[in-house]
Amino acid sequence: MGYNKAKVTRKIGPRRIYQMNYRSTRDPQAQPVTSAAAIIKGLAPDGGLFVSSTFPQPSYDLAPFTTQPYQDIAQQVLTWFFPDLAALPGAVQRAYGAQWDDQQITPLSARHGGNYYLELFHGPTLAFKDVALQALPQLLQLAKVQTGEDSETIILTATSGDTGTAALRGFQNVAGTQVIVFYPRDGISPVQKAQMLGQAGANLHVVAVTGNFDQAQTTVKQLFSDQALAHELAARQQQFSSANSMNVGRLIPQIAYYFAAYGQLLQRQEIQSGDLVNFAVPTGNFGDILAGYYAKKLGLPVGKLICASNANNVLTDFFATGTYDKRREFYVTNSPSMDILVSSNLERLLFDVSDHDADLVAQLMNQLQTTGHYTVPAEVHQRLTTTFAAGYATSMQLQAEIKRVFDADNYLIDPHTAVGSFVARQYQQVTGDQRPCVVLATASPYKFPETVLDAISPAPVSSGLTAIKQLAEFDAAPLTAGVQELFTNLPQSQAEVAPAEMKAIVQQILQG
Numbered sequence: 390m391g392y393n394k395a396k397v398t399r400k401i402g403p404r405r406i407y408q409m410n411y412r413s414t415r416d417p418q419a420q421p422v423t424s425a426a427a428i429i430k431g432l433a434p435d436g437g438l439f440v441s442s443t444f445p446q447p448s449y450d451l452a453p454f455t456t457q458p459y460q461d462i463a464q465q466v467l468t469w470f471f472p473d474l475a476a477l478p479g480a481v482q483r484a485y486g487a488q489w490d491d492q493q494i495t496p497l498s499a500r501h502g503g504n505y506y507l508e509l510f511h512g513p514t515l516a517f518k519d520v521a522l523q524a525l526p527q528l529l530q531l532a533k534v535q536t537g538e539d540s541e542t543i544i545l546t547a548t549s550g551d552t553g554t555a556a557l558r559g560f561q562n563v564a565g566t567q568v569i570v571f572y573p574r575d576g577i578s579p580v581q582k583a584q585m586l587g588q589a590g591a592n593l594h595v596v597a598v599t600g601n602f603d604q605a606q607t608t609v610k611q612l613f614s615d616q617a618l619a620h621e622l623a624a625r626q627q628q629f630s631s632a633n634s635m636n637v638g639r640l641i642p643q644i645a646y647y648f649a650a651y652g653q654l655l656q657r658q659e660i661q662s663g664d665l666v667n668f669a670v671p672t673g674n675f676g677d678i679l680a681g682y683y684a685k686k687l688g689l690p691v692g693k694l695i696c697a698s699n700a701n702n703v704l705t706d707f708f709a710t711g712t713y714d715k716r717r718e719f720y721v722t723n724s725p726s727m728d729i730l731v732s733s734n735l736e737r738l739l740f741d742v743s744d745h746d747a748d749l750v751a752q753l754m755n756q757l758q759t760t761g762h763y764t765v766p767a768e769v770h771q772r773l774t775t776t777f778a779a780g781y782a783t784s785m786q787l788q789a790e791i792k793r794v795f796d797a798d799n800y801l802i803d804p805h806t807a808v809g810s811f812v813a814r815q816y817q818q819v820t821g822d823q824r825p826c827v828v829l830a831t832a833s834p835y836k837f838p839e840t841v842l843d844a845i846s847p848a849p850v851s852s853g854l855t856a857i858k859q860l861a862e863f864d865a866a867p868l869t870a871g872v873q874e875l876f877t878n879l880p881q882s883q884a885e886v887a888p889a890e891m892k893a894i895v896q897q898i899l900q901g
């Protein structure tokens with residue numbers, strides 16, 4: 390493996406250890422930090438996002454991905470980005486162990502209705518967030534040991550349904566951590582809510598916000614840069630970190646499943662080594678699709694990255710015009726995890742395609758905050774459109790897509806996956822692009838049984854646990870442990886606040 394850019398900094402025994410530094414997307418003058426520090430901090434002090442100072446340029450063969458277990462692929466990817474984190478192999482084994490209901494961790498389906506589905510929901514909370522949030526606690530622990538950081542880590546998280554539960558599960562009873570999750574009170578599915586409130590642990594806190602996801606995430610970002618609060622925390626030996634894809638420790642593990650998908654296609658001889666594969670990614674905060682962009686930059690033969698949105702189609706318009714404009718109605722939809730108008734990770738993409746122009750990124754992000762919109766230079770927009778395609782599906786269109794795929798092959802997909810599937814087909818029809826396409830299946834259909842049933846069942850649809858049983862009748866496979874657990878979880882208590890009260894509740898929780 391060749392690391393032609395990372396700097397060799399020290400040598401332990403016969404093995405050379407490389408160090409990868411991380412810098413903010415916004416401040417060209419800021420001192421870079423180590424990978425360990427970037428994971429511990431979560432967000433850069435200037436409000437920007439950490440990116441690696443040099444992008445890894447490994448040389449590798451694609452052939453081994455056909456036979457390697459997922460754990461090996463994940464370890465390889467993590468080592469490219471966090472070469473200075475010691476003891477990664479153990480962490481990876483713990484992250485991808487018996488808590489997964491499929492040994493492949495992210496199995497690729499057969500071709501259904503024209504496309505493949507990369508099933509990212511075989512972890513304990515039934516959504517793709519587990520792939521990274523079973524790993525992040527491990528990475529954080531390694532980073533803390535390595536840096537000697539002994540303050541308590543307060544994981545502040547905003548969720549539109551899936552990240553929160555996966556973060557609670559990942560950090561459940563992890564020593565030296567507390568997790569505070571904020572979710573939009575009226576913006577997640579009944580099963581998502583029951584699942585989130587069902588996560589028990591002395592270090593876990595769930596707070597409903599009487600606002601939408603954007604308000605929760607924006608306030609979380611403000612709390613990160615609140616100096617008075619940081620001092621209060623420091624006095625108690627505490628500091629914030631993030632479980633959202635703003636944290637590189639959350640984002641980087643997601644790159645691995647693009648390699649795993651490619652390996653599975655190769656292994657089945659559906660493609661030849663080097664063939665380009667398109668990926669359709671349902672996305673709200675842009676983390677999942679950015680991981681695909683990073684996979685392409687690492688040399689994986691990725692063709693188009695198809696960015697799929699729901700009715701909150703701010704990203705579709707951005708890719709079409711180069712103008713990002715969040716001044717529009719926020720829709721609460723039947724694909725709630727994607728109900729987002731401020732896509733945090735787009736900032737990392739802009740940093741990359743503008744040739745690391747941190748001043749430009751800072752200016753655009755400032756404009757977004759003050760005016761609600763920005764337009765990227767024409768050259769930046771042009772670069773984006775060579776790699777990305779974009780489209781959206783309405784709530785009715787995604788339901789029709791669930792039915793189409795089910796009718797084709799009795800294959801059940803969740804509403805978010807259906808958004809990706811619909812937009813992939815739309816793209817294929819408009820462009821005639823016949824390359825193999827992998828749709829990221831981001832959540833289990835059992836998290837949204839009402840919407841799925843409504844699409845496929847002629848009978849009246851029930852809700853919650855009853856709907857899960859009703860949906861199971863359409864499924865030849867037995868219920869997985871993660872779904873069965875939904876029937877036994879007991880709801881924990883939660884607080885409810887307005888967005889303006891989020892700081893006060895954080896202080897109250899942390900003061901015990």
Ligand SMILES: N[C@@H](CCOP(=O)(O)O)C(=O)O
Nearest residue numbers: 548549550551552634674726
């Ligand atoms: N879609 C998420 C919200 C934020 O995304 P993240 O990937 O940055 O955590 C959710 O379901 O909670």
